[in-house]
Amino acid sequence: MPQELTRDFPNEMKVSNRIRWMILAGFLLLVIALFFISLMVGSSNMPFGESFMALFGQGSDVAVRIVQKIRLPETFAALIAGAGLSIAGLMMQSTLKNPMASPSTLGVSNAAVFGANVSIIGFAGGFLATGNNPQDFAVGANPFATSSIAFIFAATSTLLVLALCSIRSFSSETVVLAGIALGTVWTAATTLLQFFATDVGLSAAIIWTFGDLSRATFTMDYIMLAVVGLSAIVFFLLRWRFNAVAADERVAQTLGVHVRALRFVTLFLASLVTAVVVSYLGVIGFVGIICPHVMRRIVGNNHRFLIPGSLLCGSALLLLSNIVSHLVGGGTALPVGAITALLGGPFFLYLIFARKGAKA
Amino acid sequence: MIRLEEVSARYRRSGRLVLDKVSLELPKGSIGVLLGPNGSGKSTLLKCVSGLMKYSGSVFVDDKPMEKLRLRERSSLLAYVPQDLSFAPSTVFDAVMVGRLSHFGLSPSEADQKAVWEALDDLGLRELALNNVLELSGGERQKVALARALAQNAEILVLDEPTSNLDIAAEMNIVSLARNLAKEKGFTMILSMHDLNLALSLGDHFAFLKGGKLLSFGGRDTMDSKTISATFGILAERVDAHGREYIIYGGKQ
Numbered sequence: 001m002p003q004e005l006t007r008d009f010p011n012e013m014k015v016s017n018r019i020r021w022m023i024l025a026g027f028l029l030l031v032i033a034l035f036f037i038s039l040m041v042g043s044s045n046m047p048f049g050e051s052f053m054a055l056f057g058q059g060s061d062v063a064v065r066i067v068q069k070i071r072l073p074e075t076f077a078a079l080i081a082g083a084g085l086s087i088a089g090l091m092m093q094s095t096l097k098n099p100m101a102s103p104s105t106l107g108v109s110n111a112a113v114f115g116a117n118v119s120i121i122g123f124a125g126g127f128l129a130t131g132n133n134p135q136d137f138a139v140g141a142n143p144f145a146t147s148s149i150a151f152i153f154a155a156t157s158t159l160l161v162l163a164l165c166s167i168r169s170f171s172s173e174t175v176v177l178a179g180i181a182l183g184t185v186w187t188a189a190t191t192l193l194q195f196f197a198t199d200v201g202l203s204a205a206i207i208w209t210f211g212d213l214s215r216a217t218f219t220m221d222y223i224m225l226a227v228v229g230l231s232a233i234v235f236f237l238l239r240w241r242f243n244a245v246a247a248d249e250r251v252a253q254t255l256g257v258h259v260r261a262l263r264f265v266t267l268f269l270a271s272l273v274t275a276v277v278v279s280y281l282g283v284i285g286f287v288g289i290i291c292p293h294v295m296r297r298i299v300g301n302n303h304r305f306l307i308p309g310s311l312l313c314g315s316a317l318l319l320l321s322n323i324v325s326h327l328v329g330g331g332t333a334l335p336v337g338a339i340t341a342l343l344g345g346p347f348f349l350y351l352i353f354a355r356k357g358a359k360a
Numbered sequence: 361m362i363r364l365e366e367v368s369a370r371y372r373r374s375g376r377l378v379l380d381k382v383s384l385e386l387p388k389g390s391i392g393v394l395l396g397p398n399g400s401g402k403s404t405l406l407k408c409v410s411g412l413m414k415y416s417g418s419v420f421v422d423d424k425p426m427e428k429l430r431l432r433e434r435s436s437l438l439a440y441v442p443q444d445l446s447f448a449p450s451t452v453f454d455a456v457m458v459g460r461l462s463h464f465g466l467s468p469s470e471a472d473q474k475a476v477w478e479a480l481d482d483l484g485l486r487e488l489a490l491n492n493v494l495e496l497s498g499g500e501r502q503k504v505a506l507a508r509a510l511a512q513n514a515e516i517l518v519l520d521e522p523t524s525n526l527d528i529a530a531e532m533n534i535v536s537l538a539r540n541l542a543k544e545k546g547f548t549m550i551l552s553m554h555d556l557n558l559a560l561s562l563g564d565h566f567a568f569l570k571g572g573k574l575l576s577f578g579g580r581d582t583m584d585s586k587t588i589s590a591t592f593g594i595l596a597e598r599v600d601a602h603g604r605e606y607i608i609y610g611g612k613q
Contacts, residue, residue: 255458
């Protein structure tokens with residue numbers, strides 16, 4: 001067809017890329033809007049106007065303290081942890097070439113949960129200050145104690161999987177299977193530990209595993225931001241290497257990509273992000289699986305768009321979940337990890353079944 | 361120019377020798393075809409040449425020993441297209457851009473974009489540039505893989521059975537494209553195939569492999585009934601018809 005021959009494909013590509021950038025800009029605006037809405041809702045039922053003024057230090061001391069000391073770190077946590085879990089999921093899916101891969105594919109979350117259980121049940125520590133020892137529950141009653149022990153186990157577990165894979169093989173099958181095996185071991189160990197726990201210790205340990213953004217402090221936010229920021233930058237710089245490995249590892253190698261080293265770095269960074277987030281906030285599932293897939297369908301598979309898209313989508317989902325958990329909870333925030341899945345699941349099903357074909 | 365000197369390879373686990381001291385040389389701009397039954401070592405040889413498998417002996421490209429070069433230096437000399445093609449979901453343009461990776465490092469420049477459009481034009485893929493590579497036919501995907509290798513701008517193209525799984529028209533198309541690339545653009549090609557007639561219409565040099573050993577290597581004269589029989593265990597005859605040469609198969613030894 002003559003019309004076909006006169007099509008200017010390089011220009012068409014520029015236009016479609018511009019549309020993708022505009023979609024990402026739209027997501028950015030959504031995240032900003034959700035960020036402010038999230039600051040306006042909470043258990044105190046403060047009116048919107050008062051919350052807004054309190055954000056800038058205006059109004060009563062109580063209002064200012066609630067917004068700046070409680071809601072702000074919590075909302076930042078939603079922003080950063082959402083982006084972090086989403087990018088960690090994308091990194092896992094890309095490097096392992098497995099659409100089912102998630103931030104906890106290496107068993108990181110299971111290890112963190114075991115660590116938290118050791119802290120709460122074994123050492124009577126943790127943020128609830130109600131451990132397994134009713135006589136002396138003040139021992140180790142420090143929110144950072146549980147997080148730190150959880151992180152130590154998560155990091156150790158990550159290094160263990162990576163060390164095992166370094167010895168044998170870094171094929172995606174080996175990594176996934178090793179992660180599943182090690183995750184199962186941690187879960188079994190957690191079950192045994194919980195079997196010997198008191199009622200109080202057990203409930204404290206189980207409540208810890210519910211993802212909860214209200215545990216966040218500014219210090220936690222800064223640490224999460226550093227780890228997530230570093231991972232996102234490294235990932236973005238290496239994006240064409242990921243495009244190559246995702247297509248064909250052998251070809252990628254003949255193109256000069258050190259496939260093993262790339263996989264090691266990615267698995268390490270993705271697991272580090274997950275370890276930090278889970279240790280601080282508990283288990284927040286689904287963000288890491290769903291957000292990259294949602295963005296694949298919206299902006300396509302090129303990591304140039306997919307990486308910023310996944311960061312924004314993760315933030316948006318967790319901020320929205322935080323808002324919903326406060327609104328529905330009526331005076332108490334529902335576990336945000338459950339809300340992400342409740343909101344994200346149906347939307348994901350809609351995307352899978354409502355549209356034919358995926359974007360290139 | 362590519363030169364192999366006593367290249368041998370073993371399977372890592374079993375230790376079985378799959379390539380036994382293979383030596384051959386292809387001049388610049390020529391097409392060398394590897395022929396042999398399944399398991400004769402064709403794919404292994406191509407993997408060794410491409411640095412995807414450990415081997416003893418030496419592979420020289422323009423007198424540079426490949427095994428002593430860094431990955432990136434190697435990628436500027438040699439491009440590899442595997443037998444079983446695999447692509448991630450992406451546009452054809454992005455799939456070909458991957459071939460430029462060793463040139464741009466972090467982010468593609470205008471020059472890289474130009475090189476990709478050129479490679480797409482060389483293979484008649486411009487119209488498909490914005491399509492999803494996973495929605496293409498087998499023949500089109502083979503062309504995308506070739507375009508990616510072209511975009512790499514390496515002197516040597518290594519193609520492992522580029523015509524397997526293609527229909528006759530796509531097969532002929534790939535063969536004529538390959539010929540043009542070698543003759544007009546000066547690429548040196550080393551490829552493997554099963555169809556002896558297709559090989560005869562494409563190749564300048566022929567290497568017959570059996571059980572990992574090089575039985576025979578040479579120009580078009582090497583493709584005779586004796587060598588074919590020795591390699592494949594079948595009777596075959598080379599005949600002239602309508603000014604062209606054909607291999608006709610028949611009988612069992």
